[in-house]
Amino acid sequence: MPKATIRLALDTTDPVQRRRVEKLFSACFQLRRAVQSDARHRIDAYWAARHERATDRDGPKQVRERVGLSKKGLEAAAKAHLDAAPHLLHWSSKALGLHLADTVWEPTSRHLFGDSSGKRAGRPRIASWWDFRRVPGRSRSRTAKGNKWETFRLHGTLDATKDTMGRQAAGWRHHQPIPSPSAPSHVDSWWAYDGPLMVVMAGVGDGDLVLPVRLPPAPSAQAHLDHFLMDPSVWHKIDLVRHRDPHVAGGWSYEAHLLCLVDPYVSQSTIDRRARVPVGRRAGGDVNVSNISVASHTDGTDLRVMTVERTADQKEREQQRRVKERRRQKALDRSRRNSNPDQYHLSKRQERAAQRRADNGLPAKTQFPKGPRRARSDGKPQQAYRKDQLSNSYRQNRAAAAKEARAAAIARRDTARQVAGELVAIHGADLTIEHGSLTAWAKAWGRAVHAFTPGLLIAAIEAVIAAVATDKTVKRAGTRHTALSQHCLCGRRAKKPLSQRVHLCVECGLIGGRDAVSAVLAACVDMVDPDQPTTATVDYGLAGRLAADPATIPTLRKTLGVQEHPEASTDPPNPGLLPGEGDPATSLTAGSAPRTGTVPTPTPNETAAGAADHVGARSMTNPNAPPDDRRLAAAGLRDIS
Template structure:
């Protein structure tokens, strides 16, 4: 769960900035050490053949413990890093670096390795991993830890449950309660032993604490937590925060935001011991999907996603074939064009700013050169060009004389670049949300057992990159895989070499088609339909000898022919157009973002909140005109 941190104190912001700077220095140093060790490992070819790879790794220090010792050495060798971070955080950062090195040295289950470890950038460093809580030893949580209780947070920001939650913009930092608490032991005289209260005894508002670090002389770093309080958030908040015994790990994360002080906002990512939260509507939808006994095929395309399903028994009494096409509507295309126009405008503004700040690195454009020649012919003085429009100064081989990373950047350029990064992150999150919503609607209509062709969508970007960035078929298929697994099913991948779904018909005949041919016409059986829907229907009859190996897939033409005979005209209608209602639109504040259908007046009317009738009781309000608390109401309920 993502918990926003209400960090408004300038001292805390400065400490956070120095903490991220120190951790970035340690990570970069360990990454450079790891890269040098990896290069030496691959260079020792004869030594690996003679003594073995394990002996070479041990000599070079390519292990988790060796990288942790490197991090300790960098921390101890520097004089200033010890004032901002701790050895525990340095150890966790070395473990993060080792994970990348491990993926590079050792192949995964498919036999692939990751690339050579590289040193990242400062702006890409956004996460400081924390240590997991010990559930066997009491009060052992060394780095970032979440303190407080949800009930205490509700009592603090609702004035004891008297009104709705009021989490101020500048939330006060909670403090440890003064006094002593019993230890659970008794003295020789029979009196209970007491100790000073600590953060483990804090039961007030929620906060993230970094205690015991090098900055403990200035006090613990306490960051107030702002819990979500929007509509429908109560069940989700209680799932993650109601049981402190399930809290397992807290990572400190920062996110770019130009309007914030310093350009960053900070969050705490909480991990709990247990399953994730699913709303009642999503759980009910998954239950309905599990109850469907259907076989389903999926065909991913550049411009759409086609799904066709049949009853598992292939009997007309059990149901009819269903088909769905996921395409972009006019409203969705208009929204994407608007966002692309804004993105192009930001890119042009960034280029103008870079050229204006580094005029010596760019030449004059043809228009600017002709104007300079005309002024020189008339005897006028040269006009200063603030934004040169020509090519960048380069060598004979085309390499720029000065690297782009050495250019001077204005403050406006940095702000505009941050706004561009924020807009890109927001658009990516919207695409992921849209993919999850569409995947849930698909499994609710077609079941949780799907088959799709095993295609490498990365190769499609060489020809249709712009279109793929709009439709995102890979993201939709990945979301389908996640939803199928969450509901107890599976998305099976079949090889295109052994099946060739787009080149076959349901009757078993081979019908050759080029990429330009978007309609399927079979001369043998007379079947006519959309090419993508026919491929999706054939995918439902793909069988695999080993479900984990796509190469063992083959097409069961006998079953596909049997389904064609059993359903006849109903199947042809399903292959000509979609027979299921389009998934629900994904709305965004202030705009219409409909992925699959246009929003009509009936949709807008149905989406409005129904007005209260005269028979309904009005909400109780206090003397200030604000909603108050009903007698006997749960104080925590006023949070939402």
């Protein structure tokens, strides 16, 4: 069954309704925290009963049933908590408590039962108040007769909302406020309500919880809204979600995530772009810390190489964001220290100054400590951070940091989807990359990986390929047997250190960027089983036909100097010589490429042949470039072919 979700912003300007939403989240958090604590205690009891679990084959199941470690057991625990704390039902309901118990059972089941590879998740933890963002709702019944839709309900029509907000079908007018929500005289009349869209939770507390829906004012979003909101019969479930926002009353902005039983919305531009995806091209990618090179060909001809890298504007914005984030973190640390001076030691410099004043007979001077946090012998703070006194400015700055981080994450996902769509439209849906560990990269180059986010881009490419061709996905080739970065198109293998960013073969004379050559080889990989990286082999016959193509050598020479280098910590202290060093015919200068992005100087013969190609590489920042090139530049792509 098709499913898709739309996010609807909620209007909480009414202080009464906003307080009721805050109380709802507070009650749900308390209940969920209690159920999480019960789940952790039952997990401990389950693992402690090792002799009982080892008695027979059904021993683990019997232990889980005895301690109540099941979905129904956690639901019964939630009911017991609500019976013991009836004041929570003033803001929530028992149906909502059952759904909260189901959300606790999901991580618990991942801890108890392993996946297909046998791995189990860790022991579930008790989430904090700031991490509690979602209140799940009950889905609409498709089999029961009558109106059996519980928890959060969406009532009203899209046309009435547009009329109320002063919008027209062709061109929407300025944003106008929605009238204050007013509930009908009785609950059943909500099903006959045909006014502006409202999210309603009926039959709770003193009355219904009514939250008006805020539609985006952009005219370009109208087709997206019509796809999800014109037909109420496809509305299935609503989850209430909150996000930190210091610019609204209460410090939280609320959204309704409406799950609809329809296919995801696809714009006309996306449909046209997917129609341009070439058929029959084989593509390969080389994923790096700071860039991704993609090469594709059609049966050994028509080679195209493209590099995805951050533009100068993106680097500048990232640097500004880092500077702003460091300043904000320093301000937050100073505010916490100023509000809780008893929890911090004086710095060594402050202690020396205080000792000098005491030796000179001067009175002690009040100063805010700059030393470490007061801790016990085991290193844990004497007082938990959650018990600190926090100022209003601290809370506002922390909320602003959370909002900016969320906005940056959304922008990264949008950029990744845009770049992935352009790559698949140019190189096709048959893509092969090396099977590597991004976790190991993050440990070595955390800042660079976070800035470029190669894993996010690969995930976006997989999603685009799945939408274009349901029977294809990104194939991952094992590195042990292929060793793409250590081979040439002719099949010769030569070990290259990580600091060497230029490929030069002493046999065939092929020269080009290291990542680009690896991407070309990845486009020649055959896999017996696409799901098993160890079955990958390189078809050097196909790679040889590519090398014999007259357009291949100029294309690869254009990749010289395109790749960025990793952080300085990745360079060995004594970089080795480039392949062919010492050979007068193919000698390159010793050492790795400098940090400025230049490459080792080739021999005079190669300089004469390759300088024109390198200068002739199309610069995507040229305002006189063709429209397609400017569009790729905006997406962070550089076409080198």
